[in-house]
Amino acid sequence: MNAALFPDLIVNGEAVPHAVIAAEAQNHAAPKGKPGIAWRKAANAVAIRTLLLQAARARGLQPEPAEVEPGRFETDEEALIRGLLDDVIKVEAPSDAAVRQEWERDPSRFRAPPLWEVSHILCACDPRDDKAKSAAYTRALDLTARALGNPRRFPELAKDHSDCGSKTSGGALGQLGPGDTVPEFEAALRRLSDGQITPKPVLSRHGWHIIHMDAVADGAVLPFDAVCQKISDAMEKASWAQAARSFVNQLVASAEISGADLRSG
DSSP states (O other), X not given: OOTTTSOOEEETTEEEOHHHHHHHXXXXXXXXXXXXXXXXXXXXXXXXXXXXXXHHHHTTOOOOOOEEETTEEOOHXXXXXXXXXXXXXXXXXXXXXXXXXXXXXXXXXXXXXXXXXXXXXXXXXXXXXXXXXXXXXXXXXXXXXXXXXXXXXXXXXXXXXXXXXXXXXXXXXXEEOTTSSOHHHHHHHTTOOTTOBXXXXXXXXXXXEEEXXXXXXXXXXXXXXXXXXXXXXXXXXXXXXXXXXXHXXXXXXXXXXXXXXXXXX
16 A cells, blocks of 8 residues: 555554445545545544544543434444533533524524425436436427527426426426425525526436526525524534534644544644
8 A cells, every 4th residue: 555645544543444444435525536535534534533442441431332313323432422522522502692692683684484386397317327218308408598588488388398297287386495495405595586497407316407596585584583593503503513613623733644644624
């Protein structure tokens, strides 16, 4: 193994097996043909995890795995790190005045969910099949051009060409809100105004969509009492994350580490 690309990781005298870093590297993106980049990212992540585990064991903590979802529990390492952070990080809830001040900065940030009245034309395909994906895209481009050229014909185009069951109602999907459709489709909805049609087909796991925004109703600004707890929780979470970063930085500053670079930037 190339020692320059894949150096040994040693954290406070503890040597980390290459297999641990290789397993972690699968979670980190890197340009094709440059495995050293993924390795360095993985080494940094493993170094931080090792520091946290060392700190937990130095405090004599014992793992108490919690159930994270039905039938699945934390690993001992995950439980140790959680226990450490619970032990050393104490964050107080923000004051009522601080929460109100955060809300008053821009109350329009806190709205009820929007409602979208939507129609679409689906050119179905399996996105994993390059040939089918390309053929469907060609169809979708043609239908997009025809829809943009004469928006009033959208229901007719949907009825004649859509691969979705909504074709029987001219492509109408009715009212949708956040979370009611796949993420790619919802992202497109958030960019459309009343009467607009997507200028380019939108790809989802179902195929290519041409989307028409029949009507949109922005959610009303919510009163302070309706959102104060949500704001408080978000502020407390942000404070906790900042405290956790500071704790990790302290561990890094006092550690002896080779094979990772946690001090750059």
